[in-house]
Amino acid sequence: MREIKVPGKLFVAGEYAVLEPGYPAIVVAVDRFITAQVARSEQQTLSLPQLGLLNVACRFERGQVILEETDARLDFIKNTIAVVHQYLGERSIETKPFSLTVTSELDDADSGRKYGLGSSAAVVVAVVSSILTLYRDRLPVSKTLIFKLAAIAHYQTQGSGSCADVAASTYGGWLHYTAFKASWLKEKLMEQRDISQLVEEAWPYLQIEQLEAPKELVLAVGWTGSSAKTASLIKKIAPLKNQNSNSYGAFLRKSRDAVSTMVEGFKHNDMELVMASLSANRSALLALSRETGGAIETIHLEKLIEIANRYGAGKSSGAGGGDCGIAFTSTDKLERLHKAWQDAGIVPLDILPATKYN
Numbered sequence: 001m002r003e004i005k006v007p008g009k010l011f012v013a014g015e016y017a018v019l020e021p022g023y024p025a026i027v028v029a030v031d032r033f034i035t036a037q038v039a040r041s042e043q044q045t046l047s048l049p050q051l052g053l054l055n056v057a058c059r060f061e062r063g064q065v066i067l068e069e070t071d072a073r074l075d076f077i078k079n080t081i082a083v084v085h086q087y088l089g090e091r092s093i094e095t096k097p098f099s100l101t102v103t104s105e106l107d108d109a110d111s112g113r114k115y116g117l118g119s120s121a122a123v124v125v126a127v128v129s130s131i132l133t134l135y136r137d138r139l140p141v142s143k144t145l146i147f148k149l150a151a152i153a154h155y156q157t158q159g160s161g162s163c164a165d166v167a168a169s170t171y172g173g174w175l176h177y178t179a180f181k182a183s184w185l186k187e188k189l190m191e192q193r194d195i196s197q198l199v200e201e202a203w204p205y206l207q208i209e210q211l212e213a214p215k216e217l218v219l220a221v222g223w224t225g226s227s228a229k230t231a232s233l234i235k236k237i238a239p240l241k242n243q244n245s246n247s248y249g250a251f252l253r254k255s256r257d258a259v260s261t262m263v264e265g266f267k268h269n270d271m272e273l274v275m276a277s278l279s280a281n282r283s284a285l286l287a288l289s290r291e292t293g294g295a296i297e298t299i300h301l302e303k304l305i306e307i308a309n310r311y312g313a314g315k316s317s318g319a320g321g322g323d324c325g326i327a328f329t330s331t332d333k334l335e336r337l338h339k340a341w342q343d344a345g346i347v348p349l350d351i352l353p354a355t356k357y358n
Contacts, residue, residue: 001037001038001039002037002038002039002130002133002134003035003036003037004035004036004037004038004126004129004130004133005033005034005035005126006033006034006035006036006122006123006125006126006129006169006170007029007030007031007032007033007122007168007169007172007354008029008030008032008033008034008106008117008118008119008122008168008169009027009028009029009030009117009118009121009122009164009165009168009169010027010028010030010116010117010219010221010317010318010324010326010351011025011026011027011164011317011318012025012026012027012028012174012262012278012317012326013025013026013255013258013259013262013277013278013281013315014026014177014255014256014258014259014281015255015285015316015317015318015319015320016234016237016251016255016285016288016319017251017252017255017256017259017284018162018164018177018178018179019160019161019162019179019182019234020179020252021179021180021181021182021204021205022178022205023178023179023252023255023256024176024177024178024207024256024259024260024263025162025164025176025177025178025179025259026174026175026176026177026211026259026262026263027164027165027167027168027174027175027177028168028173028174028175028219028353029168029169029171029172029173029174029175029353029354029355030117030221030351030352030353030354031351031352031353031354032105032106032115032117032351033104033105033106033122033354034102034103034104034105034106034119034122034123034125034126034169035102035103035104035105035126036100036101036102036126036127036129036130037100037101037130038098038099038100038101038130038131038133038134039098039099040096040097040098040134041097041098041099042097043057043097043099044057044058044059044097044098044099045057045058045099045100046058046067046074046077046099046100046101046102047099047100047101047102048073048074048077048101048102048103049101049103050103050104051071051073053069053071053073053074055099056068056069056074058081060085063082063086064082065078065079065081065082065085075157076120076123076124076153076154076157077100077102077123077124077127079153079156079157080123080124080127080128080149080150080153080154080157081127081131082153083128083149083152083153083156083195084127084128084131084132084149084153085131086195087149087195087196087199088135088139090194090195090196091139091196093135093138093139096134098131098134100127100130100131102123102126102127104119104122104123106118106119106122107119114227114323115223115323115324115349116227116317116318116319116322116323116324117324118165118168118169120154120157120158121150121154121163121165121166121168121169122165122169124150124153124154124157124166124169125146125147125150125166125169125170126169127153128146128149128150128153129146132145132146143170143171144199145199146170147163147166147167147170147171147208148198148199148203149195149199150163150166150169150170151163151166151180151185152185152189152195152198152199154166155182155185155186155189156189160182160234161182162177162179163179163180164177164179167208171208171210172354172355173210173211173353173354173355174210174211174212174213174266174353174355175208175209175210175211176207176208176209176210176211176259176263176266177207177208177209178205178206178207178208179205179206180203180204180205180206181203181204181205184203184204185203211263211266211267212266213266213274213353214265214266214269214270214271214274215269216271216330216331217271217274217328217330218328218329218330218331218333218334219326219327219328219351219352219353220308220312220326220327220328220329220334220337220338220348221317221324221325221326221327221348221349221351222304222308222324222325222326222327222341222346222347222348222349223323223324223346223347223348223349224298224300224301224304224322224323224324224325224346224347225300225345225346225347226298226300226322226323227322227323234319236292236293237288237292239292240288240291240292245291247287247288247291248288248291250287251284251287251288251291254280254281254283254284254287255281255284255285257280258277258278258280258281258284259277259281261273261276261277261280262274262277262278262281265277271328271330274328275312275313275328276313278313278314278315278328279309279313279315281315282305282314282315282316285297285315285316285320289320295320295321296316296319296320296321297316297320298320298321298322300322300345300346301316301320301322301325303344303345303346304325304327304341304344304346305325305327307337307340307341307344307346308325308326308327308329308337310337310340311327311329311333311334311336311337311340312327312328312329312330312333312337313327313328314326314327314328324349325346
């Protein structure tokens with residue numbers, strides 16, 4: 001039995017803009033994990049005990065993965081297994097049956113409510129990593145390989161997204177991330193190109209740079225108590241983008257400038273610059289929200305940020321509209337920030353950056 005632990009993620013800066021080729025974001029892996037346990041087995045099976053799915057039989061027919069359970073919640077895993085097995089086949093590696101069990105601690109343990117920590121991306125990375133561990137004696141496995149296979153599987157299943165969450169779950173820590181050109185990947189996949197060739201190519205615009213946070217910086221995370229509806233928020237922004245409006249272009253520039261400034265703050269250990277850039281990115285998102293009626297900041301997120309600004313700087317994380325907000329603060333102010341959040345009905349989460357994991 002081999003066990004792989006993969007972290008969830010939180011967006012720090014650059015949301016929405018990162019969906020455009022060449023526009024950067026900062027994302028951080030967090031110490032809530034997806035765990036995958038894999039072992040050689042006589043029969044190929046898949047188990048997700050938290051979903052009540054145990055020993056689901058899995059087989060291959062004409063390059064397709066067939067599961068005995070037709071459950072939409074298995075789509076990400078099903079497609080990921082197919083991508084990895086296609087890759088192994090192209091590398092002339094004979095695959096053998098395995099049992100795979102996947103468990104999660106990304107959501108609330110009691111209620112099952114989602115915090116917005118990127119569970120689907122983390123699951124995909126965990127499945128890719130766990131299967132590849134079975135063939136390490138015959139195959140060099142790198143973070144780049146894991147990321148690209150996971151990104152292909154995630155994109156094939158979801159059909160959109162920046163895959164910044166996939167990068168965070170793959171590399172860990174703080175990342176300065178620029179997404180690949182999604183239309184390029186879609187075109188390559190439609191051409192039915194060999195996956196082994198695709199992962200060897202340079203992906204247009206893709207950049208992944210690991211960062212070190214300023215030494216005094218403390219990341220605080222608060223949960224609003226409601227889940228975000230990411231897809232519906234993105235749909236509201238699509239018309240603005242399609243019109244090539246000046247306001248959308250202005251948002252992209254402001255987001256890029258805020259992220260670039262934050263990167264400089266990280267590299268120069270400059271807390272003030274990092275906090276100022278977090279606030280600048282929030283302002284860009286608020287302007288976008290006003291233009292589209294997307295309600296990126298709910299009443300609870302607005303309150304979370306208002307309190308965070310007393311002790312440092314705060315903003316929404318990810319698509320907004322619910323889920324978590326974040327704050328940059330210092331150790332001496334963290335307890336007071338948590339107390340103020342609690343008094344306002346915001347739930348402080350015991351979450352830290354995941355800089356090291358197996």
